[in-house]
Amino acid sequence: MRVTQTMISNNMLRNLGSSYSKLDKYNEQLASGKKISRPSDDPVIAMKGIYYRSDVTQVEQYKRNLSEGYMWIESSDDALDKVTQSLQRMRELAVNGANETNSVSSRQALAAEIKQLITHVGSVANTQVGDKYIFNGLNTTQPPVNMTVNTAADGQISLTGTFPDGTTYNPFNVEVSRGVSVSVNTDPNNMFDQTTLDKLVALHNGLQTNNTTVINNGISDLDSILNNVLTARTKIGATENRIDMIDDRLGTQEIIANRIMSDNEDADIEKVITDLKTQESVHNAALGVGARIIQPSLLDFLR
Structure with a gap:
């Protein structure tokens, strides 16, 4: 076959073009740090990259969910800590008021402080995380307690609009892993329901009317309510420990997912x-x- 100067020139230009293409490929890989810049460069890498990125995105979303769960758990524990302090203070006042050496005016002064503590417990029941009430199950847009304190002529009080007795508690679940959800709120029953708050009201009224029998019954009621609150805090602690373990596992999964994605895509x-x-x-x-x-x-x- 006769080889002409034109054929040599054309072959040379074609080979130079191919060489420029390779230079451009390596320059692009060096600048971007990636093996490919478009799916057509390597469809297999591109297809695997979609799955690996999906895994990384899921883990990142679960970690964001965990952050919300931590907020609910920590806020609930802090709120119940304030309730515990209030109840313990009420018990101190009740024990003091049960002493026979107290005068009527002294017991009424103790009742005045207990009234304020009852109001405080009601306000703690309406604790929010963001714009969500954490002690009202799935009904996070409505406050669980709309407490109104009514004072009679003799100084006794009554409550209206508190959390109804026996209200069905629907847990607020947060998905923390594929197919795994954790309840991050606390059952308000036996802590903020009408019956529980009425027991506190009875203690106040016993002090207000100088009735030692009611005061002694109120001390027993306070012990029972405190036990309910401590039980709820124990459950919160157990949930927080579980979330901690899930958080550690997600951290490991995130490292693995990012490493696999890097091995697939990074140059x-x-x-x-x-x-x-x-x-x-x-x-x-x-x-x-x-x-x-x-x-x-x-x-x-x-x-």
Whole structure:
């Protein structure tokens, strides 16, 4: 086959174009740090990348869910800690009021403080995380306690609008892993319901009316309510421990998922630099050879 100067020039230009394409590929990998810049570069890497990125995104979402769960748990525990302090203070006042040496006015002064503590317990029941009430199950937009303190002429009080007795408690679940949900709120029954708050009201009224029998019964009621609150706090602690373990596992999963995604997508920078320098040397050599090939002109052939 007869090889002409045009054929040599065309082949040389085609090979130079291919060399430029390789240089562009290595430059792009070096600049982006990725093996591919479009799915057509390697469909297998692109397809796997979709699944790996989905795994990373899921883990990141679960960690965000955990953050919300931590807020609910910590807020609930803090609220019940305030309730515990209030109940313990009420018990101190009740024990003091049960002493027979107290005068009527002294017991009424103790009743005045208990009245304030009852109001405080009602306000703690309406604790919010963001704009959600944490002690009202799934009904997070409505406060569980709308307490109104009614004072009679003799100083006794009554409550209206508190959390109804026997209200069905619907847990607020947070998905913390695939197919795994954790309840992060606390059952308000036996802590903020009408019966419980009425027991506190009875203690107040016993002090107000100087009735030691009611005061002693109120001490027993306070012990029972305190036990309910401590039981709820124990459950909160158990839930928090579980969330901690899930958080540790998600942290490990996130590291693994990111490593797998990196192995699939990220370019080996050392290898890319080596390939780029090699291709630059090959390209420069090709340019030098091409310059010598296309240098002769028609006059050179006529000499």
